[in-house]
Amino acid sequence: MEQPFFDNARAMWRLFNGEPPSTTYFLDASFYKKMMDAFQIGEYYFFIFNFSTIEFDYISAEVYNILGYRDNEVTARQILEAIHPDDREHFLRFEQDYGKFIATLPREKINKYKLRYDFRIRHKNGKYRRILHQTMIIDHDDRDFLHSICVHTDITFLKKHNIPQFAIVGYDGEPSYYFKDFYPVKRCDSVFELSEREQEVLECLLLGKSSREIAELFFVSQHTVNTHRKHILAKTGCRNIQELMTKHQRLE
Structure with missing residues (x-):
């Protein structure tokens, strides 16, 4: 019997964090939102992902505008299970390869890279939207990834084809890598x-x-x-x- 998609994703993320967290990650949500409002190309929501619990420590209320779920009712499992079946293989592969890439970096450089790719996700009404997924590790210790911040931007109006785009973007002088670099x-x-x-x-x-x-x-x-x-x-x-x-x- 095929293992559920969420369980596959959870097992993958467990590779990057093996122990329960001692604290929940707290952030100034209004500060992050002001920054993202200035740069986003469409409607978006963002969340803090906890690698130990495989759950959201925080998700912004704008998730309702894009997926139809209230922020106090949506879970990581719901988001993952809503990903289009044809896009799940790419999702797992990109997440795993990003984790492997980040794990090779000196710890001081982990926060200088973000992962970017897109996939289709099902709205509560059953219709699919295309999401630009961007994520960055924002909290880690000497051994494990602890938390990441993720932004989901609705790009349905921008992209119609189903060929996934993948990039690991470097900041502060660090190089960027694209699909052809990882998947010749x-x-x-x-x-x-x-x-x-x-x-x-x-x-x-x-x-x-x-x-x-x-x-x-x-x-x-x-x-x-x-x-x-x-x-x-x-x-x-x-x-x-x-x-x-x-x-x-x-x-x-």
Whole structure:
């Protein structure tokens, strides 16, 4: 029997913290909200995540505007279980790889990186919205991650395709890393009998580029790129780019 998604996520986060916390993390919520109001590109809510309890120490009231839940009734389990089934594999992979990356850093640099990616999440009314998820470790000791601050911004109106975008963004002079740095595109031409140009288009698709962007890159028409897309999907036996990305990851 397949293990529930929340239990998989909880087991993963347990790798980064093994003991119950001695205190709850307190913050000046109004201070954080003023800062985020100035930079967010859409409606958002934010929360403090506790790695030991796998629960929220705090979640802002704006979660109601985006997901339809009151802040005093929503739990971490509800949020996780509301993630679209097709996006859960990426969620677990990105969270795990971010944790592994942060664990390699000197402790003084942990707070200088944030994780950023997107996924679809179900509103209380049953409809899905696309969320830009951004998180940063804000509390840790010499061994464990204790708390992170996470911001969920509604970007449904900005992004329509289902290709996940991933980045680890560095601050104070630290380097940033993107999807291609963590997940280099494996050549699939010998596996699926792709032509050289189809392999090139595949690499661009897996990096999140649109047909228009690929057409401009190769100086061809968008119609030509769309034809390559159809051939790639047919040869790989995939119905869409999301399924193609999942199959590609399993080849690694």
